[in-house]
Amino acid sequence: MAWIFLIIGGLFEIGFTISLKYSENFTRLWPTIGFFACISLSFLFLNKAINSGLPIGTSYAVWTGIGAAGTAIAGMLLFKEPAAFWRLFFLFMLIASIVGLKVVAE
16 A cells, blocks of 8 residues: 555645646646645655655655656646657656566565
8 A cells, every 4th residue: 555655746746746736836826725635645645655664765765756757747747848869768767667676565
């Protein structure tokens, strides 16, 4: 169950970064509310994962990795950021590292 909490927390991390972009420096109400809701839920689920027995180092690395990779992919899909070969290559490496941490986790 701890890994499910961690994945959910990582998805909410993607949500708060996307909401941050849409909030336009916290000048738009609903994206700003979405930002604060997502960031709160993201940390709540990270905390649940850690308190469910996952090591804090692994939890934090996976949580930030999900957020970083997901936000980069969302940027390419939603905001037309470049999807160059090397960018995609290193995103793949980041995702592979996240999976690797899951595989070797105690």
